[in-house]
Amino acid sequence: MEYQEKNISNRKMEIANRFLSVLDKHLVELKTGQVEKSLELNEIAELLHIVPNHMSDTVSEVLGKSPCEIYENKLVEISKEMLENSTNSINEIARTLDYDPSNFTKFFKRFVGLTPTQYRKSKTEDFTI
Secondary structure, eight states: OHHHHTTOOHHHHHHHHHHHHHHHHHHHHHHTTSOSSOOOHHHHHHHTTSOHHHHHHHHHHHHSSOHHHHHHHHHHHHHHHHHHHOOSOHHHHHHHTTOOHHHHHHHHHHHHSSOHHHHHHHHHHHHHO
């Protein structure tokens, strides 16, 4: 209903939903080690059979966030989950998510305000209190 109020076409909603579906499937595959490389946004657009600018404009219009923002937010959530529920080292988690460990730390801190080590420690302290 909210989409109809904004006069967003069914085709645009379909593109946004397909983007989310492809992205979610890819992130599950990345997290579980089924793939080793992150997809670039232009590769996702290619899978959707549309040009990257059209995908970006459509996703932004329908979802209110750019594809990049959505991708990064989902990566942060997966990172948090892995840090909380895995005994893998931070370097292993970074590599699983196709990050160089030092870049992963910068990426994570930019979004969360804590390094992965600080975040993990804060979550384990929550359980021991």
